[in-house]
Amino acid sequence: MSERPAPAVTVSELPSHPGVEVTVKGWLYNKRTGGKVRFLILRDGSGYVQCVLSKAEVPEAAWNAAAEVTQESTIEVRGVVRLEPRAAGGVELSVLDFRILDACKDFPITPKEHGTDFLLSQRHLWLRSARQVAILKIRSEVESAIHDFFYKRGYTRVDSPILTPNACEGTSNLFETEYTEEEKAYLSQSGQLYLEPAAAALGKVYCFGPTFRAEKSKTRRHLREFWMVEPEVAFLEIEGLMDLAEEFIKELTVRVLDRRAEDLKRLERDLTKLETVAQKPFPRIPYREAVEILQKKGFPVSFGDDFGGDEETALAEDFDTPVMVTRYPVSIKAFYMQPDPADPEVVLGLDMLAPEGYGEIIGGSQRIHDHDLLLSRIKQHNLPIEAFQWYLDVRKYGTFPHSGFGMGLERFTAWMCGVPHLRECIPYPRMLYRIYP
RNA sequence: UCCGCAGUAGCUCAAUGGUAGAGCAACCGGCUGUUAACCGGUAGGUUGUAGGUUCGAGUCCUACCUGCGGAGCCA
Secondary structure, rough: OOOOOOOOOHHHHHHOOOEEEEEEEEEEEEEEEEEEEEEEEEEOOOOEEEEEEEEEHHOOOHHHHHHHHOOOOEEEEEEEEEEOOOOOOOOEEEEEEEEEEEEOOOOOOOOOOOOOHHHHHHHHHHHHOOHHHHHHHHHHHHHHHHHHHHOOOOEEEEOOOEEEEEOOOOOOOEEEEEEEOOOOEEEOOHHHHHHHHHHHOOOEEEEEEEOOOOOOOOOOOOOOOOEEEEEEEEEEOOHHHHHHHHHHHHHHHHHHHOOOOHHHHHHOOOHHEEEEHHHOOOOOOEEHHHHHHHOOOOOOOOOOOOOOOHHHHHHHHHOOEEEEOOEEEEHOOOOEEEEOOOOOEEEEEEEEEEEOOOOOEEEEEEEEEHHHHHHHOOOOOOOOHHHHHHHHHHOOOOOOOEEEEEEEEEHHHHHOOOOOOOHHHHOOOOOOEEEEO
């Protein structure tokens, strides 16, 4: 490169430096070569810029390097920023000098179609592609928005343990690991039970971290390791919980629309579908009504049946916002959910179903706060009372009504992005029979 | 775990039971503005594995392996 100094900038900063000579470092995304003019598309993580080399205006070494450079080679470009309507993004670099920092040979992922098996085995390299970059940026935006949402409202983040001594809810399969020679430990499948005592200490709390489910699920809506955010609030009851969940989803959606519109466009997401979400109230349908709706649609369901994916989609398809289904039968929900005093066959719980077939993004409930009722539920579910003694203590020492929900980060992100499969919404997906890379 | 589908060049896919092919990537050459650029050329193969049927198997049969889609479960 020339000895002339030029400020180093990122691609995202280029539009604010028109006419200025700058240096950009990154990787070659694609190139198009001609006899007198050559185009190099540079990516640096912040964006993409087309670098234009004219044979007459660059050193011969730079001109030749532009012909040789291969996809994903590390490169350095010195050039003048020019506003150019012919270039994607509206800005390009008129190159003064160019050099290859490291020549990349045979990058496996070419700018053509690939199958998912191949791409997943190359996930560490797949991350570099434009679509994956956009999804990861949106995921990161959602994570920040989650923390901001709770911080603004006076919540304290309480990290729940990942190693736990037993099943939190006693139902799903857990990943088992050796804790000591005598004792097993299990990877957490929910922070909720640990958050309830924390709510007694801090009032409004939330946890946000990885969650593990060892079920042998093989669907687009499941991962074995995923991230879940779980608020838990003292003295909050079911109606307030529904308000919180709705406010939460709306705020996250608006945040993504405001700050990541460009990434959504790259994913060809229909923005109007997300804008609607922020503007309209979310319908709240009691389970008993939901059963009637499904029966009218021809589903053979009756009170006491749980809803599968098809039923969820059928319920959600009538609305262009998420819909909350509330007050499920006691028999199909977790042991800790508070029965409805007005209708003891159902619990004060909610599932929020996203539109466009994205399914359940939130599940939550008011928790049982009566010690003896919770104790009888633990017995009914054949759970070991000793293991839940500490959990019962929340009801023993100054009990209080409280509620919380869990939201799956990847499911929400998938819906925002309009991506059909969760595996693209986490950097390194862990799925049944796939843990590499 | 169950049901269904698939496995051919680095990648994406073709090939009636009868000589394994194309596009992209790679390599060589051409092109003054390209937008997954284009044009010409070169090279690239134990058709997932093992067995079977047949004069002859990528193709038909059996088993296994791997992956994909879905169910159950859930976020």
